[in-house]
Amino acid sequence: AQSVTQPDIHITVSEGASLELRCNYSYGATPYLFWYVQSPGQGLQLLLKYFSGDTLVQGIKGFEAEFKRSQSSFNLRKPSVHWSDAAEYFCAVGARSDYKLSFGAGTTVTVRA
Amino acid sequence: DAGVTQSPTHLIKTRGQQVTLRCSPKSGHDTVSWYQQALGQGPQFIFQYYEEEERQRGNFPDRFSGHQFPNYSSELNVNALLLGDSALYLCASSLWGQVYQETQYFGPGTRLLVL
Numbered sequence: 001a002q003s004v005t006q007p008d009i010h011i012t013v014s015e016g017a018s019l020e021l022r023c024n025y026s027y028g029a030t031p032y033l034f035w036y037v038q039s040p041g042q043g044l045q046l047l048l049k050y051f052s053g054d055t056l057v058q059g060i061k062g063f064e065a066e067f068k069r070s071q072s073s074f075n076l077r078k079p080s081v082h083w084s085d086a087a088e089y090f091c092a093v094g095a096r097s098d099y100k101l102s103f104g105a106g107t108t109v110t111v112r113a
Numbered sequence: 114d115a116g117v118t119q120s121p122t123h124l125i126k127t128r129g130q131q132v133t134l135r136c137s138p139k140s141g142h143d144t145v146s147w148y149q150q151a152l153g154q155g156p157q158f159i160f161q162y163y164e165e166e167e168r169q170r171g172n173f174p175d176r177f178s179g180h181q182f183p184n185y186s187s188e189l190n191v192n193a194l195l196l197g198d199s200a201l202y203l204c205a206s207s208l209w210g211q212v213y214q215e216t217q218y219f220g221p222g223t224r225l226l227v228l
Contacts, residue, residue, distance in 0.1 A: 004155075006155075032213045036219075041221065042221060043117065043203060043218075043219035043220050043221045043222060044156070044203065044205075044219040045219075046216050046217070049213070051213065090155050090156070092155075094213055098169055099144075099146070099161060099168075099169060099207075099213070100146070100158040100161065100169055100171060101148075101156075101158060101217075102158070103148075103155030103156045103157070104155050105153070105154055105155050106153075106154070106155050
């Protein structure tokens with residue numbers, strides 16, 4: 001069964017600074033990989049996803065993620081964060097044999113002025 | 114176009130009671146998945162419905178059951194509530210066979226508190 005580890009529970013970053021959120025997955029084959037963001041009182045919003053091909057994926061809100069098979073990682077990055085990026089971020093993996101997502105425990109991002 | 118809607122937004126129940134949560138998928142979507150998100154955790158897959166049948170199930174006991182109606186809306190039922198069932202319950206809608214290719218949309222969730 002697939003699983004996801006997000007090593008950082010909480011990250012604080014200054015507005016305008018860069019952000020990187022780590023995600024490691026466990027899955028025997030090439031997985032489908034996702035990053036979602038959840039703001040308080042909101043549902044999950046998809047930032048980006050990786051299926052195959054180019055390992056650098058561009059998403060919404062200026063986010064990008066890089067798939068590294070050798071490291072089983074799919075880290076999320078943003079060059080310059082805005083106060084509105086404060087939220088909870090979840091990495092998820094999906095197996096190609098079924099349609100259920102396995103989520104990590106999430107990383108809370110706080111943006112300081 | 115309304116996205117995924119869920120009702121109620123909040124719910125308080127006592128141990129042993131039963132609860133029903135409702136979900137209306139995004140227009141055009143035919144598949145509904147349910148997730149449980151405990152406080153401080155990521156969502157966990159409960160089950161998925163398509164064509165009014167449960168198609169996949171996660172590691173949840175039989176106390177968790179569901180239903181999908183002809184209009185694709187869905188219900189999640191939980192019997193004999195336990196304190197540990199307190200969580201945010203998320204509904205997600207998608208197109209069958211394209212759950213990954215097409216964006217899976219999540220609703221805002223129902224916050225269940227079991228006392």
